[in-house]
Amino acid sequence: MILIPCPHCGDRNSSEFTYAGEVHSRPSPGDARQGPWRDYLYGKDNPAGWTEERWFHGSGCGKYLRAERHTVTNEIRATRPEVGAGASSRTRP
Amino acid sequence: MSTAKRLLSGRPTKMRITSRPGEVIDRSKPVRFTWNGREKSAFEGDTIISALAASGERVFSRSFKYHRPRGILTATFHDPGCSVQVGDEPNVRGSHRLVTAGMKVTAQNVWPSLKLDVASANRAAGRFIGAGFYYKTFIKPERLWPTYEKVLQRFAPGGRVSADSPHGSYDKRYAHPDVVVAGGGPAGMAAALGAAEAGARVMLVEEEHSLGGHLRYGSETELAALAELRREVEASGAIEVLVNSAVTGRYDGNWIAILQRNLPHVTERLVKARAKVVVAAPGLIERPYVFEGNDLPGVMLSTAARRLLNLWAVAPGTRAVVLSANEEGDATAADLSDAGVHVAQVVDARRGEQVVRARGAGSLSEVELGDGSKVSCDLLVTAVGWTAPTLLLNVAGDRPVYDERAARFVPGDGLPANVLATGGIVGDGPTAALVEHGRATGRAAAERALARDGTSVTIPSLSPAPHPALYRSRTHGIVDFSEDISSKDLVSAAREGYDSVELLKRYTTATMGPAQGKLETINTVAVLAEATGRSIAETGTTVWRPPHVPVSLGALAGRVLEPVRYSPMQPWHEAHRATPIVAGQWIRPEHYGDPAREVRTVREHVGLIDVTPLGKLDLRGPDVPKLLNFLYVNKWLKLDIGSVRYGLMCGEDGVVLDDGVTGHLGEDHYLMSTTSSGADAVAHWIENWLQTTFPDWQVYMTPMTTAYASINVAGPKSRELMSRVVSDVDLSPEAFAYMQVRRGTICSVPGCVMWRIGFTGELSYELHVPAGYGLYVWESLLAAGEDLSAGVFGLEAQRIMRLEKGHLIVSQDTDGLTQGYGVGLDGLIKLDKEDFAGKQELEWQLERQGYNHLVALLPDDASVVPPEASQIVTGDRSIVGRVTSSRLSPSLGRSICLALVAPQLAETGKSVTVHLPDGTDVRAKVSEELAQFDPGGERLRA
Amino acid sequence: MxxxxxxxxxxxxxxxxxxxxxxxxxxxxxxxxxxxxxxxxxxxxxxxxxxxxxxxxxxxxxxxxxxxxxxxxxxxxxxxxxxxxTAIIRSNYLTPEGVRFYDRSTRLYENLSATLNFNVMFARRGHLTLAHTDASVRTMRWRAEVNKLEGVESEVIGPDEVKELVPFMDTSTKTRYPILGALYHPPGGIIRxxxxxxxxxxxxxxxxxxxxxxxxxxxxxxxxxxxxxxxxxxxxxxxxxxxxxxxxxxxxxxxxxxxxxxIITHPLQAAVTEPVKMFLHAVVVSGSLHVYVSQTDRGELVFGASTDPYASYSMRGSLEFTEELATHVLELMPSISKMRVLRQWAGLCDITPxxxxxxxxxxxxxxxxxxxxxxxxxxxxxxxxxxxxxxxxxxxxxxxxxxxxxxxxxxxxxxxxxxxxxxxx
CATH class of the missing domain: 3.50.50.60 (FAD/NAD(P)-binding domain)
Known part of the structure; x- marks a missing residue:
């Protein structure tokens, strides 16, 4: 059971969270050509290593957060809130 | 009196010897149990096998493939020949499970009986059925394979389960210790003490029934050391001891699984410990020696012999040969003599002496040595070395390395900071050295767990002692006792090309049985290395996989905890014999006996349906209109307070996601409804957009699904009924029109929301009442409507009526690829909006065309209701659509359907072929309107 | 060349x-x-x-x-x-192109022992996909209808027939998710x-x-x-x-x-129990309960479930997998609670949209x-x-x-x- 350091709640079991996948930004609606749009829908980096992803703490604070996780070891080295610039991040000692 | 004489005396406990200093049996407490139906006696503290061995039994099972008789090998949990059936429990480890009064024990794998064993004919055929033989035969004719398969199945090992066994009682526990010590031998006990002394809260887990490890069956000095360690552990307030419990695995984040088997009233309990640091102290497992006849009853490991002698005071035989390559073997020879067992010969492997084969009919009678001499005996004890059970280290990422000098695998250097190891798995030494290493390791674990600077802790070195590399004699014998795999099988498979350890394991199934390689892995690797001319280090070892010991399904499942959602009106439904239907987490009334009558009630009078599961989201803030305009395909920027609107949601891929109505309740305040099954998904969807894409929008969303009880009051008399219970809202058609929302008081309950919408197609009001008043309002409405012939209706009647009206149900009339256009709501989609979820894909959908359409179908034969999912086919049987919904309409007196069909069929009046599940075809025509009942919608606007 | x-x-x-x-x-x-x-x-x-x-x-x-x-x-x-x-062979897919493709595969499997001169031990056991909701009954019927039109044996059966095929199954209405029926696919089976x-x-x-x-x-x-x-x-x-x-x-x-x-890569875990004498002939799948189970000729139950809920290349396996698995298996067959999980493992699955x-x-x-x-x-x-x-x-x-x-x-x-x-x- 991965332990996720929620920036709002502290260390919590991953079973409290919903995995929300790689961080992809949405193409701007005015400039949506099929190629980039379909890549936004379906394309994945799917790296074997460090990746930045979103988790939703549904059984906790109800916030989305960003996590830097290693997809081979499942180690999480940092998390930060999704919303709000400059909010404190939580890094494992 | 010598054991030999006692053996002849014929008493039921003929192999029981006089009291041993470390014995764990209580001779004052006899226990009776049965073995294959015959009564047996034991003492409290006896295991099933020690009790049977005391009574002179030597054979406890038959081997898997050749059905050779099997006796005691290890006298531990992992004893491969000692699994038995206890009552309705299969595969009980007889060398571990304690005897209890009245226990019914039977042998497994003994068809037709332990003594008479026709399957032993397999032994004669042994030369033809080596490992993997089945891959090479039964190939042709293929139709015979099922017959062969049934024969093979008869030989499947294991006990029996019974369909009427009770589920039993199991439990789970969460724990948050600083340090978990896995293994309660001297090093583990010392590690627990060291960690506790340094301020940590410790959980000390031991597989056996009490702490002590090998000290328990050791010398008097060792027993004294154990007593001292036990006193210290007991005195420590910071150590929780779990005996008869095993650490079964370590998972991500030092999530430690512990199986606790020693609790009263609970068969097994799974403890899940989030340990800051875990210390692996599993000790060592003695490994068997490979030679001809090594599986005969009477051939056992030195630790097995010592355990039998010193823990249970059972003589493992009467005349012994001891093959010794280490101190343990020497100590066994001494213990045997001391207990009165005649030691006929000690074969010292360190001097090059060898055991070549063991012989005997059914059990051991003679051993042949390397010099050709033969010694008659009924006990052969082997002490040829050790295996380090490295599972915990493996799963933490460490790869063990082979130590040539010590002839065993030892931990590598790949351990993370929160896993430490101590004891025999690390190295050898006298008790004091193990204790010293354990104590220091425990202190270091505490330092790390408490996030202190642990540099002050120096862990003394503990290295494996040199040991001769003894794996196989010059004859071939059994390597995997549970799977019946011999070294000859392994050599043959390796020569055939299955020459890496993983391939060999899979091909021969060596190490795949109940002991999971604990006894077999190293010998398998050694035989493979020998066969391929590689070193053991080059050959490598297999990956140990969890769990360390088998865990019952009951323990993994724990108590049965399946949450159910009921509406506040459930007591009424139950009292009125509603037929329940499972709808996701909810259980709700499908009908109350007669759905058609319920439809008539609504169409003619007034009916109530409990729609509490409907998703309800409270939305507040100045940017709610922007949010709605983005989520739905239609326009939302202008919606007056007091109005509601229907909306359709699509995903970013244009696929229909959900639908429902949203009402504008007041200044910056909206209430959104979603489908029952979509409530959670839509709430997530909204949070996702608000938090990740539009963080500057000011919207607060609160899920209200269970905060409100929801009731739909439908039917021509619904206004009349409402007027009797609503005091503060003008219900006249002009003041409260179709698609409007009001807040007010219902049956004196303030704070209710009511909106005028109608899934059923009738004049109707959907009421959202504070949940605590739901039942009261429901009953009050029924009472108030008694003279209006008010009734109730369930989900089925609602489905019939919505089908009559042609209203789609998302995920029933649409599927995972159905995009927004084509489901009868094209007019709703506003591509001129600047942006909304799915807009791009819907634009492209429209350009591309060719998508399926949702149409209403009327079967030519009005009495035929094509079952939902009936396929619509062309003349050449290709599929061009399917019926998504169908019912017999009580209002129209005929069958009606919705169907998703290919575009060329979506024309009014088109005749299509519907292929029914019974294989017949019927014709049906595409109707002009999706709604068959009141297509103009006059009734709901009444 | x-x-x-x-x-x-x-x-x-x-x-x-x-x-x-x-x-x-x-x-x-x-x-x-x-x-x-x-x-x-x-x-x-x-x-x-x-x-x-x-x-x-x-x-x-x-x-x-x-x-x-x-x-x-x-x-x-x-x-x-x-x-x-978990070595399950079946062709009861939903789309015609899927059904045709897997049917071809099943047919090749049926003859594979002779084709390759190597006994692959294909055992036609019958394959049951349980339906616990009316929505899944509808999906099962959809699959059955498409299967039949493509010439693949599949039919929707009721709880009594399920009980006949799997006597250990709790088909009563007292369970949390009662079994309303199943898609029965006789050609389905297991292989080595x-x-x-x-x-x-x-x-x-x-x-x-x-x-x-x-x-x-x-x-x-x-x-x-x-x-x-x-x-x-x-x-x-x-x-x-x-x-x-x-x-x-x-x-x-x-x-x-x-x-x-x-593609997103997710671990898919599996587990096997200790062997017991044969009691489960058919392959049983429950989509709602996320579990599938069959019994090998050696007597072991082989279990699988849905993929892990997050992308990962880890093959270490998780405890929660075995916990959920056991919970769901026991909902289907409560009398086998004393059977023990012997080993768990994981593989990697590349999931497409x-x-x-x-x-x-x-x-x-x-x-x-x-x-x-x-x-x-x-x-x-x-x-x-x-x-x-x-x-x-x-x-x-x-x-x-x-x-x-x-x-x-x-x-x-x-x-x-x-x-x-x-x-x-």
Whole structure:
């Protein structure tokens, strides 16, 4: 059971969270050509290593957060809130 | 009196010897149990096998493939020949499970009986059925394979389960210790003490029934050391001891699984410990020696012999040969003599002496040595070395390395900071050295767990002692006792090309049985290395996989905890014999006996349906209109307070996601409804957009699904009924029109929301009442409507009526690829909006065309209701659509359907072929309107 | 092009007679496949010695006479998903193209023992997909209807018939998720997955295909949009065709050729119990409870569930998997609570957006993919290998796999198996 350091709640079991996948930004609606749009829908980096992803703490604070996780070891080295610039991040000692 | 004489005396406990200093049996407490139906006696503290061995039994099972008789090998949990059936429990480890009064024990794998064993004919055929033989035969004719398969199945090992066994009682526990010590031998006990002394809260887990490890069956000095360690552990307030419990695995984040088997009233309990640091102290497992006849009853490991002698005071035989390559073997020879067992010969492997084969009919009678001499005996004890059970280290990422000098695998250097190891798995030494290493390791674990600077802790070195590399004699014998795999099988498979350890394991199934390689892995690797001319280090070892010991399904499942959602009106439904239907987490009334009558009630009078599961989201803030305009395909920027609107949601891929109505309740305040099954998904969807894409929008969303009880009051008399219970809202058609929302008081309950919408197609009001008043309002409405012939209706009647009206149900009339256009709501989609979820894909959908359409179908034969999912086919049987919904309409007196069909069929009046599940075809025509009942919608606007 | 040749003459036949002879003489069996020096050039390189890669190579040699083929794998034969799956064979899919494809695979499996002269122990056990909600009853009927129209045996049965087929099943209405019916698919069954891998490897080897275990592909070389070969941990190989038949590492291998795939890799876990005497003949699946279970000839129950809820390349397994699995299995069969889980393991699954594979050409000429098999790759191995071999040999995409092309994601032509997933809950 991965332990996720929620920036709002502290260390919590991953079973409290919903995995929300790689961080992809949405193409701007005015400039949506099929190629980039379909890549936004379906394309994945799917790296074997460090990746930045979103988790939703549904059984906790109800916030989305960003996590830097290693997809081979499942180690999480940092998390930060999704919303709000400059909010404190939580890094494992 | 010598054991030999006692053996002849014929008493039921003929192999029981006089009291041993470390014995764990209580001779004052006899226990009776049965073995294959015959009564047996034991003492409290006896295991099933020690009790049977005391009574002179030597054979406890038959081997898997050749059905050779099997006796005691290890006298531990992992004893491969000692699994038995206890009552309705299969595969009980007889060398571990304690005897209890009245226990019914039977042998497994003994068809037709332990003594008479026709399957032993397999032994004669042994030369033809080596490992993997089945891959090479039964190939042709293929139709015979099922017959062969049934024969093979008869030989499947294991006990029996019974369909009427009770589920039993199991439990789970969460724990948050600083340090978990896995293994309660001297090093583990010392590690627990060291960690506790340094301020940590410790959980000390031991597989056996009490702490002590090998000290328990050791010398008097060792027993004294154990007593001292036990006193210290007991005195420590910071150590929780779990005996008869095993650490079964370590998972991500030092999530430690512990199986606790020693609790009263609970068969097994799974403890899940989030340990800051875990210390692996599993000790060592003695490994068997490979030679001809090594599986005969009477051939056992030195630790097995010592355990039998010193823990249970059972003589493992009467005349012994001891093959010794280490101190343990020497100590066994001494213990045997001391207990009165005649030691006929000690074969010292360190001097090059060898055991070549063991012989005997059914059990051991003679051993042949390397010099050709033969010694008659009924006990052969082997002490040829050790295996380090490295599972915990493996799963933490460490790869063990082979130590040539010590002839065993030892931990590598790949351990993370929160896993430490101590004891025999690390190295050898006298008790004091193990204790010293354990104590220091425990202190270091505490330092790390408490996030202190642990540099002050120096862990003394503990290295494996040199040991001769003894794996196989010059004859071939059994390597995997549970799977019946011999070294000859392994050599043959390796020569055939299955020459890496993983391939060999899979091909021969060596190490795949109940002991999971604990006894077999190293010998398998050694035989493979020998066969391929590689070193053991080059050959490598297999990956140990969890769990360390088998865990019952009951323990993994724990108590049965399946949450159910009921509406506040459930007591009424139950009292009125509603037929329940499972709808996701909810259980709700499908009908109350007669759905058609319920439809008539609504169409003619007034009916109530409990729609509490409907998703309800409270939305507040100045940017709610922007949010709605983005989520739905239609326009939302202008919606007056007091109005509601229907909306359709699509995903970013244009696929229909959900639908429902949203009402504008007041200044910056909206209430959104979603489908029952979509409530959670839509709430997530909204949070996702608000938090990740539009963080500057000011919207607060609160899920209200269970905060409100929801009731739909439908039917021509619904206004009349409402007027009797609503005091503060003008219900006249002009003041409260179709698609409007009001807040007010219902049956004196303030704070209710009511909106005028109608899934059923009738004049109707959907009421959202504070949940605590739901039942009261429901009953009050029924009472108030008694003279209006008010009734109730369930989900089925609602489905019939919505089908009559042609209203789609998302995920029933649409599927995972159905995009927004084509489901009868094209007019709703506003591509001129600047942006909304799915807009791009819907634009492209429209350009591309060719998508399926949702149409209403009327079967030519009005009495035929094509079952939902009936396929619509062309003349050449290709599929061009399917019926998504169908019912017999009580209002129209005929069958009606919705169907998703290919575009060329979506024309009014088109005749299509519907292929029914019974294989017949019927014709049906595409109707002009999706709604068959009141297509103009006059009734709901009444 | 080098014609397919037998490596050392005709391979030794396996039969009861040869087994008997061997038993008498104790001569060594011929090696199941050769270990040979890797050459610098082949007509095609297949990456991945699992069932897909081996079947592709086998059918290249047997159906198209192309034996100058290397199969390279960083591990050993069948060490990935092909040796980690729960070995269930069925063809009761939802879409006509899916049903046809898996039906072809099932038929190849039914005859595979004779084709390969290697007993793969295919056991037709009957396959039950339980429905616990009226929505899933509807999906089951949908599948049954499509199956029947495609000539595949499937029917919806009621709880009483379920009980008859699986006496241990709790079909009462007292459970949390009562069983309302099931999709019964008599041709479904189980197979010995390792035997399939070894059988294909042996047969391909006998036709000249070289299998190079312990050979990791570290790069894919291209020149002006055409593939020219691969570099491996044991040196470079040049080849005009490179086929990516990996699972779990499909994205990483494709990235070496500059091809981006719509794949997320999730672990899929499985577990096996200690053996007990045979009591469960059919293969049982419950989509709502996320569990599938069958009993092997050895008496073990083999369990699987849905993939782990987050992307990962970890094969360590998790405790919560076994906990959920046990919970759900006991909901179906409460009387087996005393059976014990002996071992758990994990494999990697490459999940695509429409729960369908990606087969065929890529933007890089000569670089072909047979990937994205999610949780259903093993049962497709023979048909996929046959079709990929045809594509390699003829340069034309066979009709049977046309719907599964990579371009469908850019062109929004997704395959409807996701339809089943969307309405199955």
């Amino acid at each position: 080098r014609r397919a040749t037998r490596a050392g003459g005709a391979p030794q036949r396996y039969s009861a007679a040869s087994l008997f002879r061997h038993g008498l003489t104790h001569e060594d069996w011929e090696r199941v496949w050769r270990t040979v020096e890797m050459r610098r050039s082949y007509d095609a390189v297949v990456i991945g010695a699992g069932v897909h890669g081996l079947a592709t190579a086998y059918y290249l040699a047997s159906n198209h006479g192309m034996g100058n083929v290397a199969v390279v794998d960083k591990g050993y034969v069948g060490g990935g998903g092909s040796g980690r799956n 997955h390792d035997a399939v891998n070894w059988g294909y490897a042996r047969a391909a080897d006998s036709l000249g295909v070289e299998i190079h275990q312990g050979t990791e592909v570290t790069g894919i070389s291209t020149d002006r949009g055409r593939v020219t070969g691969v570099t491996t941990s044991r040196g470079a190989i040049s080849a005009p065709v490179v086929v990516n038949c990996t699972a779990g590492w499909a994205s990483l291998v494709a990235t070496m050729a500059g091809v981006r795939l719509p 429409d729960f369908s594979p990606i087969m065929g050409v890529t933007p890089v000429d000569g670089f072909l993919v047979d990937v994205g098999w999610g949780t259903y790759g093993f049962k497709a191995g023979p048909a996929a290998g046959e079709a990929m071999a045809e594509l390699v040999a003829t340069g034309k995409t066979p009709e049977s796999i046309a719907a599964f092309d990579l371009a469908r994601f850019e062109e929004a032509r997704l395959v409807g198996e996701r339809g089943a997933a969307a309405v199955g809950h």
